[in-house]
Amino acid sequence: MNSPSQAQIQDWHAHVYFDAASRASAWALRETIERDLAGRMVMGRFHEKPVGPHPMWSYQLIVSPQDFTQVVGWLALHHASLDVFIHPNTGDSLRDHRDRALWIGQSHVLNLAVFGAGN
Numbered sequence: 001m002n003s004p005s006q007a008q009i010q011d012w013h014a015h016v017y018f019d020a021a022s023r024a025s026a027w028a029l030r031e032t033i034e035r036d037l038a039g040r041m042v043m044g045r046f047h048e049k050p051v052g053p054h055p056m057w058s059y060q061l062i063v064s065p066q067d068f069t070q071v072v073g074w075l076a077l078h079h080a081s082l083d084v085f086i087h088p089n090t091g092d093s094l095r096d097h098r099d100r101a102l103w104i105g106q107s108h109v110l111n112l113a114v115f116g117a118g119n
Contacts, residue, residue: 009088012063014041014075017056017083017108023048026082030059037074040067053097053110054085072102079104 018026027046034043044060051058063071075084083105087096094115 006065008090009065010091011065011089012068012072013087013089014061014063014071015054015058015085016061016075016079017054017058017085019057022082023057025080026057026059029078029080029082032078033061033074036078037061037071040064041071050111053112053114055108055111056083058085072104076104081105083108085110 016026016029030043030046033041040063042062044062046059047054048057050056061071072086075086083103085108086102086104088100090096090100094112097110097115098112
């Protein structure tokens with residue numbers, strides 16, 4: 001089995017998790033991210049329901065490999081009480097979400113069934 005190389009990482013997704021009780025904090029962080037990290041990421045939609053494999057409400061940041069260190073470092077220092085799920089995109093969604101993921105804050109159990117696999 002060939003191991004993937006870093007060159008196979010097309011980009012990274014960082015998903016900020018929140019719920020009804022932390023919605024205001026999540027929105028405030030989103031606004032700060034858009035200000036402080038402008039040009040280093042692309043902001044996704046603000047989902048107030050679980051979407052895809054994500055067990056909580058979330059929004060996504062798309063980060064280039066070149067900006068990964070700065071964006072993830074910033075998130076590590078500024079996420080406050082919110083949890084952040086980070087994964088590469090190599091074309092293998094199951095492995096990217098299950099085996100190659102990083103967490104800032106608490107980890108959560110993903111719904112991997114969306115990829116045709118069990119948890």
